[in-house]
Amino acid sequence: MSTPLRLKELSKKEDLLTGGHRMCAGCGAPIAIRQVLLAADVPLVAANATGCLEVSTTIYPYTAWKIPWIHSAFENAAATISGVEAMYKALKKKGKIDRKIKFIAFGGDGGTYDIGLQSLSGAMERGHDMVYICYDNGAYMNTGIQRSSATPFGANTTTCPAGRVIHGKPQKRKNLTRIMAAHDIPYVAQTTPAHWRDLMTKVRKALEVDGPAFINILAPCNRGWRTPTNNAIELCRIAADTCFWPLYEYENGKLTVNYKPKEKKPVTDFLKTQGRFKHLFSPDSKDLLKQAQENTDHEWDKLLREAACWAEETGTTEEGK
């Protein structure tokens, strides 16, 4: 039986990511990864794309991982773990292994939205029994805050620096979660570590399906976001409350929005907490803030409309109950 999703019960489990890793103080990624590992009640084998998580949890000769874990390169975590999964299936067929094992890949937004996208897309299309987890901190943080296709509109990074010519990133974010949903795989979801029960429920669903699953997790980076070290969780909450980062899931293609803020906060509530958006609050940047709000509204409205269609079709309420 799986561990009930209550902190008192979960705290009896062994932490599979130890302290002593070298991610920055207050980094959101290890919070998310600890929760992912705690959610699983089956043995896991993981691959990790290059990035802060991979580099800082395995500085030789140390590793913070208590599960079998492999790093090969930046662009191919999904290909690596799909190979391991294929080998497992072959060994199982030959009767050389009988344990149930699940396979998981971790990648940052650079490693997932950008350079690893084709290996991820391929692994999903081939239908491997694996879960891919993207921790999205909105830039290539490990190499010094370069923009990625996940970087939000207007964010200041070292490769789209806010100044007289451009005002941070001129383009909007790529919506990777929906691209993964378009692969028509059994499970796709988006969540944050502030919503730990939502995150863990989604990890369990992803592990339960027989086939590929994808989860996108918001993971604040205080170095890149220009924030204090103590508020990664609060930022995740604000991201959901402003609908900058909606919580939703696709189960066999059916969309459910898991969290609808009682009062949708303006996206400026999210932007103003972070130094990377500071320039957007200068008097001559009103248009940019308007654009940021429109981008958020557009994505949110699209989600709601699609979820409403599904609810109508399946005769459920929009919450999927």
Added chain:
Amino acid sequence: MKLKGWKELEIGAIIPEAGNAEQYNTGSWRASRPQWIEENCIQCLFCWIYCPDSSVTVKDSKRGEFDYGHCKGCGVCAHECPGKKGKKAIVMVEEGN
């Protein structure tokens, strides 16, 4: 940990000892230190689930002391701690005082 010479290294940079980062001290990174005030604690364990460094110890579902060998002093636990009647059960104090 004594560093190995190249002849003793495992092929493929394998690290055979799972979770040996526990032997590495990151507590020395701290600029401020979380302090637990037990009488204000409601045992919600939010500090435990939100710590990036697995540095809140819990035994039999009850929180214990901080693991100061690994805690980096980020302050996430103190920020998230609801405490009792508006009084935090975790406060951050400057290190070295």
